[in-house]
Amino acid sequence: MDLAQRRPPRLLLKWLIPLAAALLSAGVFFSVPLFTAPYVIILMTSILMYIILSVSWTVFCAPSQYFSLGIAAFFGVGIYTYTLLKDALPWAPFPLLLVAAGIGSSILAFFVGLTTLRIKGMYFAIFTFGLSELLRHFVMWWEVNMTGTVGRWIAIVEDIVVYRYMAALAVITVLAAYLLRRSRYGLALRTIGDAESASEHVGVNASAVKIAVFAASCFFTGAAGALIATRWTYIDADFAFDPIRNMFTIMMSLFGGMDILVGPILGAVAIGTISDVVLARLPQVSRLLLGLLLVAVVLFIPQGLAGLFTNLKWSHVKDRVLAKLRGRHDG
């Protein structure tokens, strides 16, 4: 983390390049369906969903070192917010409902943060660990005792439409994560992760920063949940709050590497493809392998795949090449 050496980014670098990259990738995502089979679209939608989940997870957890184990909870709340609002306001436009679902998750994240982010990180991990289970129990109880149902029907949305929205949301998520990392909040979050009391001494309002960024990051988790749910037609509490999504997201982020933005994207693409193509036929064995892989990553490459590459620093390579050109050999 060479913050001190980083020059202040020029306007071009700060806004235009990320914006151009976002537009370009959006263009690519939108033109892909013109060439590919429907199966590829479905696979890509779920990979894009995991990109959203893992990027929005790492954007808070990696710099602050507060690990949330409750991704499935915010995901499920997004789904239920969407479903309830869709039933109540059938005329509301689709994008508006997605935004509302994201806000629903953010509100929950705000209250979770308000109660647990102000104390030690351990409590945050513990609390979010059980949050999806709590909501699963509660929603199930509510549906059986209050509404007299078990699950709910969701009006199906065409695969290609879901794909387009997911691609757009993924681009927005990555862009937002990129901008956040370079902003005052991103820097503040990193100082909190390095030494929380020291960061408070230099004037960072640690609790406020943690709560704000956590709530904002959960917006994308909730919206992604609502979006993917339109592909399922029927949801119940067991499915909406399935803890396997925690596992996948954490696994992807760690495997890809949490220190740079490319890491979780890399992890989501790699593990998403492998698990869908190779392992979906043997669910138990694949879960077992995922568990082994997670432990192995923590033990052997805690920096993730991206970490392996950043160790080969570009500046080192450049220096070596320049030295060679000048005919000097200083090792």
Add this chain to the structure above:
Amino acid sequence: MLVRVLDVLIAGLVMGGIYALAAMGLNLQYGVVRVLNMAHGDFIMLGGFGAFWLFTLLRISPLLSLIICAPLMFALGLLVHRLVYHPIRLKSPSISAFEGYSILASYGLIFILQNLVIVSWGGRLKAYSYLASPVNIFGAIFAANRLVALLLTAGISVGFYVFLSRTRTGKAIRAIAQDTEVAHLMSINVDRLYAITFGLGAVLAGLAGVLLSTMFPVSATMGFSYTLIAVVVIVLGGLGNILGGLIGGLVLGVVGAVVTDLQPGLVMVAFYVMFLGILLIKPTGIFGKKGG
């Protein structure tokens, strides 16, 4: 009315005993080794399966299984500590980095243990019947196995408490919990005691599992909720506070029984509300010390 109160109270104490036993193991692992082992419930599950197979295949009484499972669980605990948590400790730059990474690793461990069991023995509920004969206590009727479990959890907890407060090893473990560096200076072999403590945590989980299997069916996915309960209990009693955890376990057990009596679907929710209340009012736990 009296019968109903007795019903709820005894059921609550029985479950509370199990919760306390399970929480004591996790408390020890977190308080001393600094590992918040999210796979703790899965060690409970393994204990339950051990008793189930010993009973169904070899007709071995669960009481004997307690004695058979304890060293096996201890060995498993040592193995997991040696293969997973010890290497993470060596690599971690700071104690908080170690805590974070060990949580993530234990999350992976959950999936490993659960799915190993599902792959080898299937995902269905498994049960056997042991001492199910009814016993009448002032009109409240209970299966004898509940009372046996209650007596045994009390016995094991007291025994373990005495071990911690009276024996040399127990005192060394408590010394590490208080101040690792000073304990090291007093020539306590910290690494060895980390391994022993983690193993003991696994033993306590396994014993809780054996006792649970005498009363309820076991399944591969049962661990998750017991991890949660153990966590709530130790937060209630104060992280690292063994006596607080014992009382916290009994409190949780009774609350659970009362809620089960009124609204069976809301037990977990009730536990969570208590958890939230503690975090809001007194994060160090009811019996926790200031700043602990």
